[in-house]
Amino acid sequence: MDQKNKKSKKPTYSKFSQQELPAWKPILTPGWVITSFITIGALFIPAGLLALAASDSVVEIVDRYDEGCIPDAYSQKAESYIQNPNEKKTCVRTLRVPKKMVAPIFVYYQLENFYQNHRRFVKSKSDKQLRDANAQDDTHSCFPEDHTADNKPIVPCGLIAWSLFNDTYKLSARGKAIDIDKKGIAWKSDKEAKFGSDVYPKNFQKGALIGGGKLDERIPLSEQEDLIVWMRTAALPTFRKLYGKINTDLDAHETITAEVENNYNTYKFGGRKKLVLSTTTWIGGKNDFLGIAYISVGGLCLFMAINFILLYVFRPRRLGDPSYLSWNRQPLV
């Protein structure tokens, strides 16, 4: 008998192999349903209100200037105006501060219908070259902005750098210039790790086609924060990018004069340019959608909870009511 047992392949007992592991078997009872709906409602509505309040406290000034900055003479041929190097590009915009804006106030430029996320655009850069002074020849992904006509590598190469946004803003209030702090607008990690402090622009914008802004060849890339910000490609065709920060408060109803140097050509593809001044809170900039979404979802859940409460009051179903079993229901069918 013993021998037989040795030979036999009796499975060894374990709770796992016998599928007898202790298990939590939750059942969706009416109690659970109503509780979860109410919990979500109770959580989401206040959260939504908080978010809305935060969004409400943000003061935002948006000024679209791409159309307004075209002289009347060029109104039908904006492109030739922007491409004419002899025309003066400066234009003056007037902004009103609706509410008191507490520092830091962020200055953005907003581009619309600009596809920074186009596959061709996104790929057209060389991370290695930006990072490493010895890798200036690493430009294979940058075509056509990889080499100059005389075959010298362009640093920074690629379409992204080449199309650097080059409008500039000067703000002043009551005749006094408002200082725009251009430092600290880029991600710290970018400055430290992705853009080399010993990499200097070379042969940039020297080709036949001039794209966007130029770079000071004496400043290493890690200090070129405008470039760094620009090179963080935006996810959507409408995007803002940080231009600078204002470290002084702006009083309510104050009038701000913005002197815009309108260099960047968005006319060719029907893009729009906007100057944005905004404060932030814990949710970031102005964002009503978030609060509204939270409140609606919370409301919906409360509504469902009420419905189910009513349903269970008027048409209660006993838990585990056997009359719902298929064999008990069959005669009805």
Added chain:
Amino acid sequence: MATHPSATTNVHTTKKKKKAKVKWSNLYTFSCLRPPPPLNQSDFGHPGFSRVVFCNNPGAHKTKPYKYPINEVSTTKYNVITFLPKSLFEQFRRVANLYFLLVAVLSVTSLAPFTPLSLIAPLVFVVGISMLKEGVEDWHRFLQDLEVNSRKVKVHIGNGSFVDRSWKVLRVGDVVKVNKNEYFPCDLLLLSSSYEDGVCYVETMNLDGETNLKIKRCLECTLGFDEEVKFDKFEAKIRCEDPNSSLYTFVANLEFGDKDKDVDVDDNKLVSSYPLSPSQLLLRDSKLQNTDYVYGVAVFTGVDTKVVRNSMKSPSKRSRVEKKMDHVIYVLFFMLLLISLITSIGSARYTDKKQTAKEWWYLQLLEDTDGSFDPDKPLISGFLQFLRALILYGYLIPISLYVSIEVVKFLQAMLINNDLHMFDETSGKSVEARTSNLNEELGQVEMILSDKTGTLTCNQMEFRKCSIEGISYGGDVNKIVRAASQRMNIDIESYRFNLDTEDSTPRDSIEMHEICHDEINEVKNSVLDDAKSMRDVGSSSIKGFNFRDERLMNKMWVHGSNVWDMMMFFRVMALCHTGIPVENGEEIGSHKPKYEAESPEEVTFLIAAQEFGFQFYKRTQSSMFVKEIDSSTMEVEREYKLLNLLEFSSSRKRMSVIVRDEVGQIFLFCKGADNIIFDRLGDSGRTYQHATTIHLANYAEDGLRTMVFAYRKVKDLEYEEWSSTFAKAKATIGPEREELLENVSEIIEKDLVLLGAVAVDDKLQDGVAECIDKLAQAGLKIWLLTGDKKETAVNIGFACSLLRHDMKQFHLSLSREAESKNQLKAMKDEILDQIEASYQVTINEKTKDDPFALVVDGKALEIALRNDIRDQFLQLAVNCSSVICCRVSPKQKALITRLVKKFTGKMTLAIGDGANDVGMIQAADIGVGISGMEGMQAVMASDFSMPQFRFLERLLIVHGHWCYKRISKMILYFVYKNIVFGLTLFYYELYSKFSGDVLYDGWYMLMFNLFLTSLPVISLGVLEQDVSSDICLQFPALYQQGQKGILFSWKRIFGWMGNGILTSVVIFILNVNILSSSAFREGGEVIDISHLGVITYTVVIWTLNCQIALIITHFTWIQHIFIWGSILCWYIFLLFYGALPPVYSNREYKLLVEAVGPAPMYWIVTLLVVVVSLLPYFIYMVIQRSFYPLDDHVIQEMKYGRKVVVDDEMWLKEEESSRKPTHIGFSARVDGKILYLKDQLYKKRMFIIKSISNSPIRRSITINPLENRD
């Protein structure tokens, strides 16, 4: 020992001689000297008959024309060289894999939207795993082959010496010696055996499933070669047919010269030619039994052997769920093509010069390098974008689904293999899933086709009851009556209670008691018997003898009234057979011999006779010796001269012996089927006929096999006369011989005196009846397909409750004349008539509760399965509660299975144990092999193997149900998961000018199916349980969810696809709107691609893992770890990835730590979007649960609900009613019996009422008031 000197000395002196004394050929009057099949000698040497075998000269087979394959048999699919190309080819026959191959090729071009690694790795993984599985399976086959091929057999190597050689080196022409209980290594020509007359016994279970022994006999001329040394000079030549697969034919000639004249061997003229027949051919895989050894010459080896030629390559089976999954994949493919097309058109439109191209100056499209954005050639760039999109959205096609399913099924199979409830202690084996492809198929079976012998029965006969002189012995009440009576008892109590409250007379209940009295008493007795038998078991448990009756045991019968008839009865038992006693090898010194006989029933009778005191202990050529109990309880030894033996045949259905006893009286002892014997009784011999008939009916309903005994005293004169005619008939040669013999036998087998009947139990395997009961309740139909004769099949039908006495049985069979005419048209008409008549009955009486049963004969079946009447037949069969097909050949079994599968569209499961079931096992959707017995063919061909039939219940109702649920849920979730993920990629294209830019980092994509979402699905697929196993068994109705296929219906599939689309839209829209242009952090930073990507991806991971938590209803710690661990894993991954230097992490450098992590926005967006995207499913789930709950939901609530709703009564009631009403099975029969008893009671009461109302007294009472009124 001392008491039986004669028998034992015989045993000890010369074993061989003892057996050899019996000339077996003489015992079998009818079968000896059958003329060999006529064949044309000139056929040899021509195509089809060209094989030549040089016996004992294997060297002659080394060169070309006679070079035959060696005896190595290989069942593997691949070898070392072909494995790679062949299995790769197999893999890429799957459409999905082909697609992924295309994608992998494209991924190395510049078109690939992400890194080639993330595309190639999954493909390599999927294909690798599948190939590994193939490889392992093939390796197992290889090992099995190796085992078989290296079995040892004794081979002649010249000079009369034999050595052990492995099977595989055996060559044609080798002379081999096979010992008792060994398998034949190849097809052998029998030369001689340990018996003097050169017969041997062969068990061919592996070939045809029949367990009785077959006799093979060598030619007279080779008889002499019965010792090893003699083979030194043996030389012969066989000319025979070419290898073929027919098991029952063998056409050959043996050219053989006299061994003494070896000088002349080469001279053809002195060599004589002997025709050979199948009875000289020993087939590979059959087994030598009851014979010490045989010598034989290898004729066919290896792939030429008949058994190998008969084996089919097992078809690869795919489950229905998986086939449907293919269609789901096609739908997804369609979706993929659609969105790819949208992408390519969109891209081309934006790129086209005429439309917009020139204006996107910052993209420099004119300088484009790879042509995918060439403004001048929008068509080409559109096409290239299309290819790119195909790769990009590849996540819609769940490549990992294949891997996950393989993994899950493997684990499921492991759980099945390790289930202790399906372990058989006696054989030490448990249920084994041999292929894991069909796990979920187990949950959808609707029809079981079962073999009988070895599957339902143990192939073990037991003597159970007998009826002598009209008195039944062996009073074991059958289970059904017992159960019915027990339930009736309860009924009676409640009945009485009701009556009392209704103020009725208690008379009824007393009547009820009266009716049930006998039964109940019997029950009580049987319970006592059981208790007693339990005690007895230790002392005398005799194999084959399960009989308890004080009146017969221990010589008690001697005190009975009519001892003479008793003795005659036992004499029939001890003398009318073909068995021989053999020494009891196991217990030396035991005075009880063992018996060997042609059929197991005869052995049973001999054992029973011995127990009753009539021990048959010796047989010689002409005499039989029996130790008898005298009427004075003294033991006497008697010799009976065996005069004639009239053999059993299927047409005669009886056998007789004619013996002369010591006094000189001649007796004819006869046993046979009841109707046959009753027809031949003399007028004076019918004393007990009535009583015996009643007993026979009872026995038959219990599923016992019955046989009637009779005898006749033959006058000397009559015998002499008859004997001469018989001898004459025996001497005739030709086809009419058999008929002649039958006619002559007929003359003497008349005027018989009925003695009684015996009942033998073909023992069912443990728990078969209960298992069939449960399966029937779960809505499964069971068909019995057996090679046995109709009577046996019907017996077993009763024994395992497939048949019951109140069933209407339809018998389809061919009448004798139609059969003899053998005209197809006539036969067809006859069968069709029968079918239609029966069909009409089923239609007309459908409303009635009477169940129908269909019993079909093999011949009739062959006709009924012909194309033109097949439909009618199957229609009838489907209308019947149980179907029994008897006398079916292995081929027919397979054919029936195939047809049933095809025409009813139902999922079929075939179960069998023998090689004859292989065809059926392979043809069915699921094949199950019984592994308890010897012979592995069925198991080898099967998808699941089990040691006992009863494990089928748990395998189907528990594991099948679970696996079906698991796999269905898993696939649906996979579809959902991939749609959600794939579509978010697509929506992003709408925002990036369809340029093919990817929102997510390549590593996210890779991690997605690998770590972040795979483990929870696998835990779902392996561990999910809707209800625990005992509840599955309690509520067989749950199984019908699988049969109806409700869990993987198109409705559900599209529902989940819709849910996936909805979820992806919700995720994307919310994210894009919330994270649009304004800053997302207090520091004024705005979103870039990597931020949007990481946030969306986080939401996707959360949603998918929470979604699966909503699907799972059974959380063990494993699920918890996997689900929540997967989410945690994502953050950990992000941390590590971000911590890598930017060379590796690129855009994702310090993403979590620096950018998104500290932003509250990230977390509140995650919360919001996850809740919103789960809300639709949650609401659906709530509504379904509350208003349209499925059975498992309600049962879950009943069982685990917080409030204890499980009052036992309700639970039991529902348990009861969840069973499908069924007409077969044990409990159905109990119900039937109760109905029957109640009916009897009712009739009795009606009778009493009638008799009362008709009685004059009563009439006067009732009439009087009327008169008074007048």
